[in-house]
Amino acid sequence: MIEFEPLAPGAHRIVVYGEFVQEDAQRLIAFAREQDKEGGNILLDLVSLAGFSFSAVSEELVHLPTLLKYLYALDRIAVVSDEDWIRSAARLESALLPGVSYEVYDEDEMDAARAWVLGESDHPHGGAVRDLDVGDPSIVAFELVGRIDRAEAEETLAKVRQRLAPPECSRLMLVIRKWHGFDPDVAASNAVMSTKFDLMRDLDRYAVVGGPGWLRQTAQAMGALVRPDVRAFDLGKQDEALAWLRN
Secondary structure, three states: OEEEEEEEOOEEEEEEOEEEOHHHHHHHHHHHHHOOOOOOEEEEEOOOEEEEOHHHHHHHHHOHHHHHHHHHHOOEEEEEOOOHHHHHHHHHHHHHOOOOOEEEEOHHHHHHHHHHHOOOOOOOOOOOEEEEOOOOOOEEEEEEEEEEOHHHHHHHHHHHHHHOOOOOOOEEEEEEEEEEEEOHHHHHOHHHHHHHHHHHHHOOEEEEEEOOHHHHHHHHHHHOOOOOEEEEEOOOOHHHHHHHHHO
């Protein structure tokens, strides 16, 4: 089942429930044909999608030029899903279709996706990093929930650098509540890389709390090889991390 909801002039939410069947594909194609203006934004809500029928896929392939024409005319496309394979497929499709750009969100990022589609935010995944007050001037602490884009990565690291300026402040804690990765161009930022090297020089201790297991293992391994001393903790063991940082 598919539904179309106007959000604002030039912005729509398309919601797919259950199985996407041939009739849904026909309605989508008809909707695309009706959008005769250049520009516009779409929030594609696939959180309740259960799958695709073969006939629906065949219908889309037959009318692919119509769908591509519609996609190429859009300004912003946000795809929201709670399935890893759907988010990965959307990112791959975006990479394979020059000129068509998707921003992909997990289910708990629906508000960020909606704000971006409505033009209320210029940063698709902005707001993923928040300050944490741990009541200790020697420790800088942040919380991460969501996906980090290049702008926020640069802004956050600049803030960390500023907060660590006092000589008595040399310890950092990052609490990862839920992480959806980072945009690929983060790694290409000179500001991000140079600030990371500065932090390695200036920090004494760095605690990583939560996050995927491979990230904690990597942090722990790096702590054994370079300065600062890095230690990883399971989510929920923030008090243990703070105790270690204060020692």
